Amino acid sequence: MAKLMLLTLLGLGLALFRDHRASYQARLNAFREVKPVELPNCNLVKGIESGSEDLEILPSGLAFISSGLKYPGIKSFEPDKPGKILLMDLNEEDPTVLELKITGSKFDHSSFNPHGISTFTDEDNTVYLLVVNHPDFKSTVELFKFQEEEKSLLHLKTIRHELLPNLNDIVAVGPEHFYATNDHYFVDHYLRSWELYLGLAWSYVVYYSPTEVQVMADGFDFANGINISPDGKYVYIAELLAHKIHVYEKHANWTLTPLKSLDFNTLVDNISVDPVTGDLWVGCHPNGMRIFFYDPENPPASEVIRIQNILTEEPKVTRVYAENVLTQGAPVHLLEN
Numbered sequence: 470m471a472k473l474m475l476l477t478l479l480g481l482g483l484a485l486f487r488d489h490r491a492s493y494q495a496r497l498n499a500f501r502e503v504k505p506v507e508l509p510n511c512n513l514v515k516g517i518e519s520g521s522e523d524l525e526i527l528p529s530g531l532a533f534i535s536s537g538l539k540y541p542g543i544k545s546f547e548p549d550k551p552g553k554i555l556l557m558d559l560n561e562e563d564p565t566v567l568e569l570k571i572t573g574s575k576f577d578h579s580s581f582n583p584h585g586i587s588t589f590t591d592e593d594n595t596v597y598l599l600v601v602n603h604p605d606f607k608s609t610v611e612l613f614k615f616q617e618e619e620k621s622l623l624h625l626k627t628i629r630h631e632l633l634p635n636l637n638d639i640v641a642v643g644p645e646h647f648y649a650t651n652d653h654y655f656v657d658h659y660l661r662s663w664e665l666y667l668g669l670a671w672s673y674v675v676y677y678s679p680t681e682v683q684v685m686a687d688g689f690d691f692a693n694g695i696n697i698s699p700d701g702k703y704v705y706i707a708e709l710l711a712h713k714i715h716v717y718e719k720h721a722n723w724t725l726t727p728l729k730s731l732d733f734n735t736l737v738d739n740i741s742v743d744p745v746t747g748d749l750w751v752g753c754h755p756n757g758m759r760i761f762f763y764d765p766e767n768p769p770a771s772e773v774i775r776i777q778n779i780l781t782e783e784p785k786v787t788r789v790y791a792e793n794v795l796t797q798g799a800p801v802h803l804l805e806n
């Protein structure tokens with residue numbers, strides 16, 4: 470009898486495990502094959518050897534690029550070098566990148582580990598750059614003032630908050646005001662892995678201002694890229710492991726209410742919004758297995774999709790670009806101009 474019980478329990482455990490493994494593989498889209506979509510005028514930008522995490526383009530055509538991210542579980546190409554912010558002028562015939570000098574006495578260069586970035590331009594045309602930073606794998610937001618003449622960033626302050634423990638991406642709505650995604654709930658490395666593996670979907674989105682900090686949306690299976698519509702009325706959130714883009718209505722009191730969600734067959738990461746048409750350009754990982762379990766023999770693929778008329782009944786989704794063997798991530802924003 471005891472043996473039968475044991476066997477039943479074992480069987481049950483195994484069935485649960487197999488079931489869970491299947492859902493884990495589905496969340497990672499582990500069996501997705503990538504059919505390449507080529508682009509006619511695609512050029513490799515030199516000087517970004519260690520990967521680029523995010524990019525922001527000012528109306529003037531100047532672009533900021535964050536580079537050199539070290540993120541637990543993801544392959545880093547320059548693990549010993551600090552990250553940097555690069556500047557690129559897209560008006561140039563053959564644009565090259567330049568590393569922005571960072572000034573300000575309180576800033577620690579050696580631990581700079583930039584992730585998501587966002588800009589905010591004030592009424593007096595001051596450009597602020599807000600950067601998610603992971604010094605020693607913690608999360609902070611660094612606030613900089615862009616000094617175009619000097620080609621430098623003046624460090625103004627470091628923002629830390631208990632509701633900002635696992636930052637991924639950020640969208641600025643003021644010089645010190647932003648929405649940010651926390652891609653995990655737990656900070657502890659071990660608990661984070663379990664959270665991800667079990668698919669707890671405890672990741673969340675926070676609104677931050679100097680006077681108010683609040684969770685505005687939660688229940689995400691890895692909230693990733695975040696952005697806002699040109700009119701500032703809608704916030705878009707990419708849910709990486711549910712393969713969804715969510716549209717939220719943003720209210721005057723900064724709360725968000727869900728409006729609609731779109732499903733994809735790919736792991737959605739960075740969202741860029743065209744300031745004129747409002748189209749979404751989304752950098753994606755078609756197969757999560759290949760990004761979370763890096764294998765040089767089978768490196769991660771990448772893909773860019775464009776979503777037009779997202780608020781209508783039938784948004785138009787186009788796979789603009791797909792590559793089976795790109796070193797890391799999707800150069801979504803470079804396509805914009």
Ligand SMILES: *[C@@H]1O[C@H](CO)[C@@H](O)[C@H](O)[C@H]1NC(C)=O
Binds near residue numbers: 720721724
């Ligand atoms: C924020 O504004 C929305 C829309 O006007 C309203 O429904 C909601 O109750 C407000 N929430 C708070 C906390 O004031």
Ligand SMILES: *[C@@H]1O[C@H](CO)[C@@H](O)[C@H](O)[C@H]1NC(C)=O
Binds near residue numbers: 693695740
């Ligand atoms: C953008 O994409 C890269 C590579 O896919 C990814 O590692 C990074 O987290 C993304 N950046 C943001 C801000 O979402």
Ligand SMILES: [Ca+2]
Binds near residue numbers: 585637638693694739
């Ligand atoms: Ca991201």
